[in-house]
Amino acid sequence: MAIAAFLVCLWLGWSAARRGASRLLSDYGVRANRLDAANAAVKLTPSDAEAHYARALVLAQSGMFSEAGAATEHAVALRPRDYVLWVELGQDRDQIGDVDGALTAFKEAVRLAPFYAQPRWQLGNLFLRTGRSREAFTELRRAALSDPSLWPQLIDLAWSALRGDAGAVRQVIEPQTPDERLALARYFAKKGKALEAVELFHGGGGASEEDVNNLMSELLAGGMFKEAYEVWRSAAGAKTDAGVAVIVDGSFEGRILRENHGFGWQLARDVQGVTSSLDLQERRSGARSLQLDFNGASDPSARIVSQLGLVEPNSSYRLLFAARSEELVTGGPPVIAVLDANANGLVLAESTPLPQGTSDWMEYEMMFNTSDTTSAVLITLQRQGCSSGPCPVFGRVWLDDFSLRKQ
Template structure:
């Protein structure tokens, strides 16, 4: 082969080799272009799909928003038409069915209300409030079984909430199923003590005032419950039971003690009232009688005192009463009573309840000082039997002098009746023959004491 022929052959071979890479790159470029187009199409498709989902979500939100708007408007205005529209817009929304059921119930359309409540609980079966409302709606149509079933489910869902149990207990109570009813009510009261007065009242009616049966059901293990029972017993004339319940208390506030004492005094239970006031058996101190409390006025005389101890005139601007350290028969103080105008003559300016025994003779001693008393009804000290429905006068002093030279000691003797438990010692004025009947002047009192005469 000549040199020229070899050159041509080599050159042709090189051209053939150079053609093959060119064809491979063109195919790759085409593939890449096709893939890029496909990716672009997928991105567009995904974008469109996102837009569709986004629009669907917006539409759903708009529907829910308008549904809630119609629901709340319908509930607020008690109109069924907006609520019906809300239910139609969002049939799967339990809130829409629930609100419509409440409006229908208030309107007296109980059958439709029950259907809506049932639809609501089917969509939200874990909502104890919806089950409770369904139970109450069944109760309003006298469907005891339906009411008990729905409220039992409400209790199961919210075992520590008071209202489901209380409502279930009420339905069982009206059905005469007292044992079941009171068991549910007691557990409700354990979680909400505000229900305790109603619970006590229901047991009182169910057991016709049988306090033993009541306490077996109520089981008052807390001081709060015992105190509530004591007040209830006192208000309903069960005074010995009230006193017994007070004695079982671990603690008793001053205000509650005062309230119970006042209730017992109103019921003429003087010894029981004194027992509660002094702490009774729980304090370990027996009642000492008869005696004056603060008879020498060494302790402050309080306007707030409403039981034993000195009671002073209220709402009487013409009478001023205060401790006086400048005048005293003994000790450091006396009590000064000053009249300065018109006041009811028969209203005591000062009084105290004294416990006594029946058919006993007593003497009361005290010291008096007066200054410039002017009135058509002069002051007197009086003792009356307050055990019965009407006070019975036992003894009264002569009118106190208009002026005394220093202190004068007095004594009053009286005999109690066969049923006398307490007497009332009072400072008041004699009856006036004219009206108005003002009084002016001062009286000082000190050293009251009472003794039994053998």
């Protein structure tokens, strides 16, 4: 009995050593793409599915897909309930043009692992390449549900397969969650499908501020200002339905958020030598005005405060505002400028410089015309350049009562 036990222990030790050596050879073979090492692993443990799988991977890396398929079949025979092996077998067969064999392997992988993404993704891709679009997107969508990181690839595949038909893409993808709808809306915006992007946004609900800002950024980058305004108005809960020739909060009665995107007043970030605040004491009308304090060197080209507004092409407009200054001293005085948002900031109009020294409230009026391509303008306070640098500015400026009227 002692001898038998010793022999059993010796055999178990030898088997474990062989298996360990086989795994080391398999790992090395795959990492170094060494077929000799993978062959040695199979020779050591011919009944180990892992050794045959590693050999299949090395053969596939070398472009020997027929031989790789045969090696994977050995692995599958030894471990038939491993979906990873069936996926590999499907890929090997696909590479040699055995579509039916690949479909059989991928379907078996799906049967074994119905809630895993990889089998369905591989099956869906094969369906798509063989013209079975309806079945393809059923599988691809289910794969993306299991692994949301596949969602951008799913949208790309649908867009390419359906030749940029936004309605068809939406139909086959069937976005359900707010995240899915917003991801598709951003994609549509990038592709110039603004109306479809806005429709998806309105139907999504539950959008985060970051999601809204990302979608608006895509629309604004594509020059789709009207659609961006619709997104902003819906997200901000703006009461007005008319976005053309509207100055949002022209008298600065509400808060100004430095992280504001899209429409409404925006304050430039990190502009040296300038601070801003809402002043409850000094105002032209209403309850407050915007106060800007200048205390040294600042970039004259910086758009210190600005607002994007919708306009109509080939039209005339009048911009009205009020301003006053106190102890303002500079070689580059502040001005209000109107820039064409469709023409890389082409200046359409510029006010007279705000007065140096100290002045009472003064009303300003600016006229400008839009071109046949203008759909939005940027109203901004910036400074005229100095004749030589540096170009410091000291003092205070107040702004109030902005309005825009079509003539």
